[in-house]
Amino acid sequence: MSLFNKVLASVGIGAAKVDTKLHKSTYTLNENISGVVEIIGGSTEQQIDAIYLTLHTNFIREIDDKKIKDEAVLHKYKLNEPFTIQADEKRQIPFSFSLPPVVPVTTGNSRVWIQTGLDIKNAVDPKDKDFIEIQPTxxxxxxxxxxxxxxxxxxxxxxxxxxxxxxxxxxxxxxxxxxxxxxxxxxxxxxxxxxxxxxxxxxxxxxxxxxxxxxxxxxxxxxxxxxxxxxxxxxxxxxxxxxxxxxxxxxxxxx
Structure with a gap:
């Protein structure tokens, strides 16, 4: 059963899950974003090589006089060293990092979000997405x-x-x-x-x-x-x- 569970987890069935819980959802520039990343083990133990948080925004790129919608990574933050999450284990890892000065205000069509990912070898990497509001200084x-x-x-x-x-x-x-x-x-x-x-x-x-x-x-x-x-x-x-x-x-x- 353990081997079967590992095979299923490698394709995302019964694998570990990730959920980022922010202390708040509205920020201004020069503030720290803080919260905890919660990892819940699946049906079998798995090696977590890394947890990373990336700060994203949307933007418009011009190519050959055409406007193309795209996404940009403004900041990437590695949270931890490798560890093993046991089946059904729940683990919380706190984090805090400064907003980069280039983050845009969330007005009009502008959106900013944090994407959390688990880097799991030979498996589908679980991800979580949390939108935040950025106010001007x-x-x-x-x-x-x-x-x-x-x-x-x-x-x-x-x-x-x-x-x-x-x-x-x-x-x-x-x-x-x-x-x-x-x-x-x-x-x-x-x-x-x-x-x-x-x-x-x-x-x-x-x-x-x-x-x-x-x-x-x-x-x-x-x-x-x-x-x-x-x-x-x-x-x-x-x-x-x-x-x-x-x-x-x-x-x-x-x-």
Whole structure:
């Protein structure tokens, strides 16, 4: 019977199961994710080579001018050394790790989840998937609020493949796209796009893309040549007047 059970377990029947239990489901950047991984033995003993936790998000990749939905691994965490789980044994292993600074906020179509897997030799590896909510930091939320107070409406939020010069740091970037709603900005700008490059408890760094509205023949030629987009790199601390600083630099790009 034991040999038969081992054969069945190797194809996933009566094999060990895994269930990750998070201490909470909502986080902000720079927080630690913590919980326990519960492993329940199957109908026979099995060698667990590794338990790993991977942090995933969804994003859009462009290939030959086509937008393809994809998934990215933002962080991988190995939990333990090899051990044997006995039949019907229940074991809990606590864990804690920091959220990487590249994790996107879960708004719009953005999703973030933790996938837990058991690495079992010569067997189907059991997996578990847990979605979590990521909220912006206080400073990041201050930036987004300031832009809307200036007279912009958040039109969409997308996770996109990072440009080549950023891929060593992150596979994806999250882009917040705003459109002007008041006459001052609507006269000069088509849209405003924001990417958060780095966030810490005391500062936030952003890349702002200002897309100027075409004015006259020269303006239309600039749009056709993609010369109408200006980029601004800004860092804010907790003592900054975020809205005033944004207004000042954006207005210089409107001239």
């Amino acid at each position: 206080r400073l990041a939320n201050g930036v987004l609020t300031a832009i809307q107070n200036m007279g912009f409406r958040l039109r969409k939020v997308d996770n996109e493949q990072a440009p080549s010069y950023l891929r060593r740091q992150t596979p994806i970037v999250q882009e917040f796209e705003f459109t002007p709603t008041n006459s001052t900005y609507r006269r000069y700008l088509d849209e405003l796009e924001i990417v958060f490059l780095h966030q810490s408890p005391n500062s936030v760094e952003i890349l702002v893309q200002v897309d100027r509205r075409a004015r006259g023949l020269g303006g239309f030629l600039s749009e056709a040549l993609d010369m109408d987009e200006s980029f601004i790199r800004l860092t804010f601390s907790e003592h900054d007047n975020i809205q005033a600083k944004l207004e000042q630099v954006i207005k210089t790009k409107m001239k």
